[in-house]
Amino acid sequence: MNRKAFITNSLAGITLASITPGFMYSKSIQEEPLDHKLVKEFVSAGHKDLNMVKEMLSEYPNLIYSSYDWGNGDFEEAIEGAGHVGHKEIAEYLISQGARVNLFVLTMLGKIELVQPVLETYPKLIFAKGPHGFTLLHHAKVGGQDSFYEYLNEKGLHKTHIKIK
Structure with a gap:
């Protein structure tokens, strides 16, 4: 050459x-992104319908990572819907399928041994707003976590809901 x-x-x-x-x-x-209506239906099912969640995930596995914007930046995943209504069975199922957990869902599930060290490291997170403005206090209440509810109160969190601006 x-x-x-x-x-x-x-x-x-x-x-x-x-x-x-x-x-x-x-x-x-x-x-192509997932259809907006499909995501909304899945997130809504996460609040109340385990069978629908299972059916939809079997057909569209990546729905587990999707979030819906209810407006004004109020994003929510199906697991967060289960979290703020206290639906432990749906939350546990979604976690078993690889859903991303957060402090709000862990609080509702009573995983205080995971939440408390994070709050001790980052104390301002105690006032964080979850989907729809529901606080950790709300999640402790709907999850029946009375002792953690008291802990949050002692740390200065007294509201179960903070308006999303």
């Missing part, structure tokens, strides 16, 4: 190698 052919082929190879990963990545992230 002569020098000119070597340089031309090398440049072509380098160009192709540098373009291909970007092209492949851009194709992988261009999948």
